[in-house]
Amino acid sequence: MDQSLLLVLSNLLHLHNHLDPTTSLLSTTSSSAATPSASSPTSLLSSSSAAPLLFFTIASVLSYVASSSAASANPKSKGNPNSGPSKAGPPSPSSDFSVAAFRALSTEHIWSLEPPLRDARWRSLFGLSYPVFTTVVDKLRPFIAASNLSLPSDYAVAMVLSRLAHGHSAKAVASRCSLDPFLVSKITNMVTRLLATKLYPEFIKxxxxxxxxxxxxxxxxxxxxxxxxxxxxxxxxxxxxxxxxxxxxxxxxxxxxxxxxxxxxxxxxxxxxxxxxxxxxxxxxxxxxxxxxxxxxxxxxxxxxxxxxxxxxxxxxxxxxxxxxxxxxxxxxxxxxxxxxxxxxxxxxxxxxxxxxxxxxxxxxxxxxxxxxxxxxxxxxxxxxxxxxxxxxxxxxxxxxxxxxxxxxxxxxxxxxxxxxxxxxxxxxxxxxxxxxxxxxxxxxxxxxxxx
Structure with a gap:
């Protein structure tokens, strides 16, 4: 947590103890750190003083602000995978994450190869050339975005195409992509359902x-x-x-x-x-x-x-x-x-x-x-x-x-x-x-x- 926030919380604690010392929650000595009696579990809430309520309200707000700041500083945090900087802050790292995650599916960076070599490599990985792949992604992107999937559209489509082209199990793909097998199955079901419903009328007539x-x-x-x-x-x-x-x-x-x-x-x-x-x-x-x-x-x-x-x-x-x-x-x-x-x-x-x-x-x-x-x-x-x-x-x-x-x-x-x-x-x-x-x-x- 940021040091300035710790200082504010400490000042609030001292202010609270000054206003209502009988309901102090913390103490600087170990002997005064005992919990309230089991016979009166609601004694803190029954106090006539409004200081405890004020303290808890402000402390909760500051704690939320602190956790949000930490999540923004670390967008890959597992606790909040959808978190990111505010609109007023620096550019969102989602595009960087998309490229990094997408490249993780291949054994080498094939982006700079000449088109014939790139497409041959793409077919070996995903069953089709890069232009056809981008066509699939572009047509499915609006539907994938509407599903609130935490993964980028190109990564999700590439992962599913790789599984379809090579016959991998969800567990094998999950191990390779560092994802949960259940999530891989869920994404596979979503992408195949979109292909079978949204793209079927356009390409099977x-x-x-x-x-x-x-x-x-x-x-x-x-x-x-x-x-x-x-x-x-x-x-x-x-x-x-x-x-x-x-x-x-x-x-x-x-x-x-x-x-x-x-x-x-x-x-x-x-x-x-x-x-x-x-x-x-x-x-x-x-x-x-x-x-x-x-x-x-x-x-x-x-x-x-x-x-x-x-x-x-x-x-x-x-x-x-x-x-x-x-x-x-x-x-x-x-x-x-x-x-x-x-x-x-x-x-x-x-x-x-x-x-x-x-x-x-x-x-x-x-x-x-x-x-x-x-x-x-x-x-x-x-x-x-x-x-x-x-x-x-x-x-x-x-x-x-x-x-x-x-x-x-x-x-x-x-x-x-x-x-x-x-x-x-x-x-x-x-x-x-x-x-x-x-x-x-x-x-x-x-x-x-x-x-x-």
Whole structure:
């Protein structure tokens, strides 16, 4: 405490003793330092003199001023992490703290490197280049600031991206950044929730505009020779690090590959950019069931989404459609293979081969997603936060694809296994229409390629 404040407190004490010596609280001798009798614990408050009240009031004010001064002199004090100098004082050290804390995440100062070297180093640390990183920070900063988080926005985002890119646990990140594991989990949940809610509408969009439809269908036609393909759908099991104790005995999370997981469903375009993401089912759920439970399915079957690009193929009016494997139901807006064993007619086998070539776009997109954000290879977050973490990684994947970030080396996804999906009674009209469209597309494709 400041010496001048000690002097003032000492003078107040002497003044108090002079005004009311019978209620003196302190003494210069050890013999007079005994506490009041237990039989009269309120004797000090019952005194008729106003001096004790005056002393306590002024002493409390001075003590508060002294503690505030000490905290301002030491902004890193653990007792008051949000304290800082007043507006009239010197500039706030928050910016210095931001830089120092942010640099603590890296093994070297990479700020002065040339852009190519800097971005390469940035990708190795946070999964994306510096320009893309700043884009994420700028878009999330207002929401992070509104949360009254004691850490700077760039530090919070960098810490979460580092965890997503490398798959670190909250405990490992906390040890590296000298933070409490609970705080790391809290910040991770906040940032992933913001990515999955605030940035999702901007970076994951169904292609309803004419321009996007034309671009996507033309690109898929160049790849597959199939007209009006606007996307490819697939599901992927996201492995869970562990299930909560009350879910350990549940078999609904055990996927067909033998581990506990939740199911991710995505639709990707020709650029391997996701335009729809759904995480609503445990890992044992069939792809067709998950698809039918998605918002995309409900919007397509209800006619809420109308793709205004119709072509005529052998008398059939063909609107833009999605391609998927045999685990998805055949519908007018979803084309699937005739069979999984290649035992159809030449036209059908040709169609199946081209369709699976188009489906390869979503398979590659999922491989890139898991390659960039390795936390998805062993998801070590709470089960309640798993969906938002997965969706957040999908948003970041799209940012990387839009910015044309280099594609990392990725592991091969497991081969698809499962029985062909059957049409439900409520889907009969979509199914019969899909059958006619598929056969017309197969015959037209076979005739066109055979005549070359």
């Amino acid at each position: 169904i292609p309803v505009s004419r321009r996007r439809l034309v671009e996507a269908t033309q690109a898929f036609e160049e790849l597959t020779a199939l007209p009006n393909v606007c996307g490819a759908v697939d599901g992927s099991a996201i492995k869970l690090h562990r299930l909560p104790r009350d879910r350990v005995s549940s078999s609904s999370y055990r996927c067909k590959y033998g581990y506990d997981s939740v199911l991710l469903q995505v639709v990707a375009d020709h650029k391997k950019i996701f335009w729809d993401v759904c995480v609503k089912a445990p890992g044992a759920t069939e792809d067709a069931t998950h698809f039918r439970d998605s918002l995309l399915y409900n919007r397509l079957t209800s006619g809420d989404i109308v793709w205004d690009k119709v072509i005529n193929v052998r008398g059939q009016h063909v609107r833009p459609y999605i391609v998927g494997d045999w685990c998805y139901p055949l519908m007018s807006f979803m084309m699937t293979p005739f069979n999984s064993k290649g035992t159809g007619t030449p036209a059908q086998n040709l169609f199946d081969g081209m369709l699976m070539k188009g489906r390869s776009m979503v398979v590659e997109a999922i491989r890139l997603l898991k390659g960039r954000w390795r936390i998805l290879q062993d998801l070590n977050v709470g089960l309640n936060h798993a969906p938002q973490t997965i969706v957040a990684c999908c948003v970041l994947h799209n940012l990387c694809q839009i910015a044309r970030e280099p594609e990392p080396d990725t592991a091969r996804e497991p081969d698809e296994i499962g029985a062909p999906a059957r049409a439900l009674e409520s889907e009969k009209s979509f199914f019969y229409h899909g059958q006619n469209l598929r056969q017309a597309l197969a015959d037209e494709l076979h005739q066109r390629l055979s005549s070359r």
